[in-house]
Amino acid sequence: MRHSSLSDFLSVATSQLSPKGPFALLFIEDDTEVTSTIDHLKKSGFREILAFAAGHLLPEDNDGLHLIEADVHKQDAFASITTEVIKLFPGVWMHYCFNAEYLFFPFCETRNVRELIAFIVEERRQSMMTYVVDLYSNDLGKHPNAVSLDQAHLDKSGYYALARFSEDGEALERQLDFFGGLRWRFEEHIPWLRRRIDRVGLFQATKDLRLYGDHTFSEQEYNTYACPWHHNISGTICSFRTAKALVSNPGSMYEIPHFWWKNSAHFDWHSNQLLELGLMEPGQWF
Known part of the structure; x- marks a missing residue:
């Protein structure tokens, strides 16, 4: 339609x-x-x-x-x-x-998103935190737009988090600002407000809920990475978006000969790899 x-x-x-x-x-x-x-x-x-x-x-x-x-x-x-x-x-x-973005969650090869949602509801949660994992081709000569499904690579380390504060300067409970990937390695080309990689990738719509341009929601509990009593399941959004932008924006396209570095790894397009790298976790979902 x-x-x-x-x-x-x-x-x-x-x-x-x-x-x-x-x-x-x-x-x-x-x-x-x-x-x-x-x-x-x-x-x-x-x-x-x-x-x-x-x-x-x-x-x-x-x-x-x-x-x-x-x-x-x-x-x-x-x-x-x-x-x-x-x-x-x-x-x-x-x-x-x-x-050119792809949602992954634990066991997504054998369980679909509806089964995932059923589990999240059982945990009394209305959202699932995801982390944007930058994908990129290891050869910009062959793939000038930095996109190749067969030769997709990701950073296997270099991820970190900082405390998130309210407008009053108070640390927000169970909320962190996450960083890493190409936005961290090439941060001089990324505006500060665009460097975070956390995104509420799956959520339940509610009355008066609003999504903001920084990928946070008006309901603060949606922005948390875990509930008060234990860790929750999380996912990743494997994305070529940042790589595409860096090789096409005039301010960066001539400054970046390649994205490859010692901590690059070939992306296997499987949730097990993301779990083993610690880029998402199953929580209590076994």
Whole structure:
């Protein structure tokens, strides 16, 4: 189903989308790996995929895909659009990502996202923290846009966290600012407000919930990495987005000959690798 504008889609969304969910909101910024991103979302078990993009970037119609023309390059467009969808579907679980980004969670090869959500609900949680793991090609000569599924690499170390503080200077409980990957190694090319890699990658919509441009939510408990009584399951969003930006932005494209370093590792496209590297954890899900 194709919609000519965001307002057109929002006016009929409640009659066209299954209220059961879960939804995947995909923001298509360019034509890189759009098909593989959609295929990954389908394989993960999302019942509805909402693709937002300029008209010429929207893929062909197919089952389970809703195509919405929207200006995704407008500042914080992903946040404002997600918030509008949240308003219409309180109670529905949602995930948002950009093209060339892939959600992974423990045991995702044998369990789908609906089973994951059932476990999270049993833990009395309404969100799951994810960490954006930068992917990049090890050979920019062969892959000048830094994207290659076959030659995808990631950093196996160099990740850290700092305390997160409220506007009053108080340390926030069970909230941290996480850093690492290309945004850490090439931080001179990344604005300070864009360096964090933590993202609430899976959440349940509730009345009055808002998503902000820094990838945090208005409900503070959503921004926590664990509940008060034990660690919770977490996931990763394996993403070529930062690598693409670094090789295309004028301020950095001539300064970076390659992304390879001693702590680069080939990405196996399997959750076991991410678990072994400590980039996500199963919590109590065995």
